[in-house]
Amino acid sequence: MGRSFRYLLASTTSANLADGVLLTGAPLLAITLTRDPALVSLAGVATTLPWLLLALHAGALADRGDRRRIMVITALVRALALAGMAAAVAMDAMSMPLLLALLLVAGACEVFNDTSAQTVLPMAVAKQSLGRANGRLVAAETIGNNFVGAPVAGFLVALAPAALFGAPALLYAAAALCLLGMRGAYRPATVSTAPLRQDIATGLRYLMGNRTVRDLAVTAGVMNTCSSAYLSVFVLWAVGEGSAIGMTASQYGVVMAVLAAGAITGSLLADRLARRFGEGRTMVTLWTVDGLVLLLPVLVPTIPSVYVTGLLLGATAAAGNVLVVSFRQRIIPEELLGRVNSAYRLIGMGGNPLGAALGGLVGAVAGLPVVFVGAVALSLMAMPLAARALAHRAEPVAV
Structure with a gap:
């Protein structure tokens, strides 16, 4: 490269x-x-x-x-x-x-x-x-x-x-x-001279007008909000004498290492999987597994199930991220890439604080299993939107 x-x-x-x-x-x-x-x-x-x-x-x-x-x-x-x-x-x-x-x-x-x-x-x-380049960068991160x-x-x-x-x-x-040490020019070939606010509006308009990118951003927002709700209270389910699983703090700490190992593996395999099974099909499959695997420690509340979940969750999340970032980099015009990517990430990540707050509130009122099952169900409900977005390859959008 x-x-x-x-x-x-x-x-x-x-x-x-x-x-x-x-x-x-x-x-x-x-x-x-x-x-x-x-x-x-x-x-x-x-x-x-x-x-x-x-x-x-x-x-x-x-x-x-x-x-x-x-x-x-x-x-x-x-x-x-x-x-x-x-x-x-x-x-x-x-x-x-x-x-x-x-x-x-x-x-x-x-x-x-x-x-x-x-x-x-x-x-x-x-x-x-x-795909390969993003995989190596995610692994390094x-x-x-x-x-x-x-x-x-x-x-x-x-x-x-x-x-x-x-x-x-x-x-x-x-x-x-x-x-x-990088060689070459890294300034967009076409540079806007419009006011900054107008440039931001142009990026938002492209995102909202591009069905593929817009629907993927909404899918990411739903999944990240649900994941944030799940993870915000999962420690109560997993750690301590009164928890369902009964892990110690040190055992729980190992989960992060296992999750990271899965993430490195997934990031390096993502491009190979997409080339073999198709990019859109691979992304939707990874995100579906990403949601379903969260049920494992709820249905089978044991320490090994938590480690298996961490490994699979790390792999599917990282691989999906590599593929969707590479996809956006290919289809979004170079002169709009910064603005559209930032708008995408704002939608995709903006719900994280809300998800964490909702996870705590629902867990206190209705119990932890309701948070876990609800988060998985809502994540899976977003999959048809992602499948539709990837099946409908977006045409260029007038901005």
């Missing part, structure tokens, strides 16, 4: 290792600053809030500027911010407001970086290689975020808290340097 992709893969690996250290280490540091649950929970809010506030703007800017340059700038901003935080920790000047400010900056940079990353890939590899980043964060917190920010700062700087 060429020199440019190799440098992009190296940059992605380095940046996601930094992400894994930061996302795991920040809450660990937060509980050393305060024991107030409301304040600790703000760490998660600060990390995800920029997606709701900035996603559409990030997409519009990715369609105007040099996408590689945006990624370099965001990596360097994160490196500098984290270096400053490392100095604050070393001088014993860390505080909760300072930590939250850092997470907001890092979250905002992630929005712009990830949006540009999904638009720069089709400019770095041939369209027929998008999973390894960095789940396998390596989390344990490294725990080690650094215990060894030297300042290194919790210093190490990711170096990794983000390395990610920026790797991007400089």
Whole structure:
């Protein structure tokens, strides 16, 4: 897939290792600053809030500027911010407001970086290689975020808290340097000069007018909302003496490693499955299995069933993600890719907080099995919409 992709893969690996250290280490540091649950929970809010506030703007800017340059700038901003935080920790000047400010900056940079990353890939590899390329990128993200980043964060917190920010700062700087090794131009051939708000409206209009992309976005939104509801209360079903399964905290922790192993496997096999069985059929099958497998630990509440569920869920979710991202990168015009992708992700991920809240509410009122079965049922109800979307290959949309 060429020199440019190799440098992009190296940059992605380095940046996601930094992400894994930061996302795991920040809450660990937060509980050393305060024991107030409301304040600790703000760490998660600060990390995800920029997606709701900035996603559409990030997409519009990715369609105007040099996408590689945006990624370099965001990596360097994160490196500098984290270096400053490392100095604050070393001088014993860390505080909760300072930590939250850092997470907001890092979250905002992630929005712009990830949006540009999904638009720069089709400019770095041939369209027929998008499936394999996305599979390798997802595998690198999973390894960095789940396998390596989390344990490294725990080690650094215990060894030297300042290194919790210093190490990711170096990794983000390395990610920026790797991007400089990419050859070629990464600015869209056609660049809009319209006001930013008008550009955002153009992306939304394309999404709503393109039946395939619109229906896939709605499907993703339904599935992610249901998954968020399910996972928000599953720990109560799985862990503790009074739970249905009776796992210990350490046994439950292994589930994340199993899920990551499944995700790596699925991401690497996705393109091969699509070539053999057809892209649309493979995506719908993966998403159907993704929903059905969540019933396993409910119907068979045992520890092995949880591990099997984690493995299958990781594989199907990652493979489906690789295929749908590659599909969007092929059919959306290059000059609109940033805006439409950001609008798609806003619809696809915007329901996650609502799903988590509903899962807790329904679980408290009607019981955990109602949450689990309801989430699976609603996910499966979205499958005909996905099948219809993929059967109806969208024509270009006038914007």
